């Protein structure tokens with residue numbers, strides 16, 4: 001990608017002096033876990049990249065947990081990822097990914113639980129592999145973003161939380177986060193570099209597009225057989241399939257063409273052909289438009305709950321229990337999957353983001 005470049009943050013030593021002091025501070029701690037927090041485009045990733053490279057220069061093995069879901073450096077998008085740096089690197093995208101946790105969407109507001117669990121689990125692994133663990137986070141610091149940061153700090157209990165100075169209305173959110181964190185962790189407030197550049201929603205989308213494209217560049221189609229895998233992240237495929245009579249009843253009552261359906265413990269889930277109408281989501285019947293499933297992101301999950309990699313659902317063969325999926329995973333990697341988890345973004349292999357879904361839609 002030209003212009004913005006697919007790596008927004010790169011290694012530069014042209015950073016405010018307080019980052020140099022931060023490196024000294026981290027080096028004085030015993031196997032520390034350090035979380036970077038700041039608002040959008042405040043320079044979190046640039047600061048983390050600087051600190052990581054300087055620690056590598058001091059001979060450290062640096063674990064990096066990338067939970068900046070919307071603007072990840074360590075691929076793939078829509079996951080929390082762990083990478084280990086032992087050599088200098090120009091940007092996070094150059095780091096070989098080691099392990100992932102599936103979130104399934106590029107914005108965490110409805111996935112706070114998953115994001116906190118993902119960060120906590122990857123930090124636990126990183127602690128056992130690295131001399132120091134650095135955590136990158138989203139720039140989402142108000143509303144649900146504030147809660148997310150607070151919960152991440154509570155769950156992970158980092159040795160140090162590094163905040164980046166904010167301006168305007170976000171300033172108060174950062175101050176409050178420092179207040180609520182200070183009994184749980186050491187905190188430090190860094191200056192905002194005068195070199196930081198902000199990026200429009202369009203630029204951010206273009207960066208994500210390049211990342212999706214890179215991740216799916218060498219994908220091939222596979223058939224996923226749901227009789228051998230668990231399904232999660234959706235109420236589809238749980239319970240028993242609808243009987244012919246039940247299907248007919250739904251068709252007559254709602255004027256739908258029902259493609260497939262299941263009766264779970266407390267409710268029905270129905271996939272219908274008709275699109276263009278508002279999603280029908282009542283407490284006992286969840287109706288999903290077939291179109292919603294097209295190009296939906298899914299994750300392949302291993303027996304420990306980590307994400308082996310992603311796929312794009314191209315054609316669900318619902319009544320056969322088969323999914324036609326595009327994925328860069330090898331047969332060997334796929335054979336380690338015990339579960340398929342449904343995400344909430346529709347995206348093509350060329351990186352076009354078609355839609356974000358709400359959690360309750362599937």
Ligand SMILES: Nc1ncnc2c1ncn2[C@@H]1O[C@H](COP(=O)(O)OP(=O)(O)OP(=O)(O)O)[C@@H](O)[C@H]1O
Nearest residue numbers: 008009040041042043044045046071139195196197
């Ligand atoms: N010290 C610096 N020198 C030059 N450019 C910088 C510096 N710090 C930040 N930038 C630029 O400012 C922009 C935002 O920085 P960065 O990507 O590190 O912020 P962030 O807070 O991680 O962003 P996000 O909101 O995506 O999480 C980037 O384009 C980055 O290259």
